[in-house]
Amino acid sequence: MTATTHRRLRTEIPGPASRALQRRRARAVAAGLSSVLPVYVTSAEGGLLTDADGNTLIDLGSGIAVTNVGHSAPAVVDRVREQAGRFTHTCFMVAPYEGYVRVCEELAELTPGEHEKRSVLFNSGAEAVENAVKIARVATGRQAVVVFDHAYHGRTNLTMALTAKSVPYKHGFGPFAPEVYRVPGSYPFRDAPGRTGEQAAAAAIDRIEKQVGADAVAAVVIEPVQGEGGFVEPAPGFLPALSRWCTRHGVVLVADEVQTGFCRTGDWFACEHENVIPDLVATAKGIAAGLPLAAVTGRAELLDAVPPGGLGGTYGGNPVACAAALGAIETMRADDLAGAARGIGGTVLPRLRALAAETGVIGDVRGRGAMLAAEFVVPGGTEPDPAAAGRVAAACHAAGVVVLTCGTYGNVLRLLPPLSLPADLLDEGLSVLEHAVRQEAAR
Structure with a gap:
């Protein structure tokens, strides 16, 4: 200490x-x-x-x-110490344990929306985003994924394709995953003066419909406040307009709340600021106070569309990391x-x-x-x-x-x-x- x-x-x-x-x-x-x-x-x-x-x-x-x-944080340290003294790994896909289930129950309660939810746990934000795309593709039967200028979603092959900035994240690492389409977002400081969130959303939607086609889009992946891209907060109305379009066309709205989640923006999740309810939420970072843990949480029918064995990983939802997450959530609530x-x-x-x-x-x-x-x-x-x-x-x-x-x-x-x-x-x-x-x- x-x-x-x-x-x-x-x-x-x-x-x-x-x-x-x-x-x-x-x-x-x-x-x-x-x-x-x-x-x-x-x-x-x-x-x-x-x-x-x-x-x-x-x-x-x-x-x-x-x-x-x-x-x-004391609650995190105590829970990690206790869990590590009992066991550090079994692989949830081999021999499951309660801590994983409890984290998923907490995520169902905390993430936006009152609908029935499911979760699956991973190790990093990039894994969460990549698996959210996998889930959306299976559930919709579509392939195209729409992302935005200035976006950052990770360093795996697919999430590098989703990420906007080349150096240092993408340069020399291609070729990248196909069927990823980038459209303009809302960057109030650099947009035309007076441009509203609704106008910015209309421009993005017009680009999607003309260049991709609504019926080809599996998912729109967006950070409610962009992180690595510059802490860009879209103009009010942008996210709700985008959400409404996704709902009308059966497109899965994926909120990348990896950096914004778990009280960081003054709400448990940044989408809550404008009452936007994503279909899937990707989380990591603040979820477990430094231990590697990530999650995809969302509508039960989407998560359950993936057949058994289609999701997982050796370390995803490690019991010690789950203990840390429960301690972190306890602290966020209590304080x-x-x-x-x-x-x-x-x-x-x-x-x-x-x-x-x-x-x-x-x-x-x-x-x-x-x-x-x-x-x-x-x-x-x-x-x-x-x-x-x-x-x-x-x-x-x-x-x-x-x-x-x-x-x-x-x-x-x-x-x-x-x-x-x-x-x-x-x-x-x-x-x-x-x-x-x-x-x-x-x-």
Whole structure:
């Protein structure tokens, strides 16, 4: 566990111990696997990371929206310890266990809609999305899958095809899975001024109907708030219009809630913000507080359309990961972490908007709950400035605050603090970020 409750820098970032580990890594770990910040963590608690040099950093990234309940949440640790002491694996497809069933029962209760639901568990968000497509294809007898500009859905062959950005996710890895069609979405900061969500949806639907045909589409796969693409929140009305079109034409609406789910946006799931009820929901990340677990949850008739043996995997729904998920869900309920996420947004957004107005280097501030972003631009316009975003992130890292960048243009700085982050640490982390942005504006 961490030895302090506040940010503390004993060395430069990274320090000598982390640099030594980095040298070992270079000799043992594939170069294609990169890290945002080469500090080697030895313990973590709440919203703090302690590294091999004894530095303690404020974590505003949550392992990319995974540790929503904080690091080492007691209910998670206790359940994992107890389950690991009983057994760590049987393979649910060989000898099942109650923990898997309990997670599926929780997902049926928590995901949007009152219809009868089923779930199947996997290891990663990419697996969940890929299996959602498999389910939709079997259930509809159709093949085409529609996705959107700026989308990110994973790194498997199919999910690379679903993902929009080439470098670093797709370049050189093809050929990709066929029958994937990309259409424009809703990106209010970069759309024509005044464009409504309904207008953006109409344009997307027109493209689908002309270039694919409604009767050929098995699924529309969409992130309710786009993650790696830049924390892009569609204009109000976009998702409901898309949902209505899917219902009319028998198309399966798949909500990729891998990054947005489990209280991150101030609701249990981001679709709830506009009362959209997806046919299938793909989840991962925050579901199990850092242990590998993912799920597809949705209408019983869709999940049950796949014959026995058509879904599964050796490790999917591992008993220790299921125990972690039950502990995480318990914590989210007990501590009202959806409300905590809304509180974080209420604190962060006004400060970022004031900073944008003051400095001129931030073109847009957006987000919902504790999924928040600042898009950096060349002052006076909308031209993306990825170098500025990178310099600001590096300055935060050097000062002991973990932030992340993202976006199709690489110019978005994103904040994903643990939902349990104490107010004083959030304030301190934001102060470091504000100082870094002011320094950037003064360059």
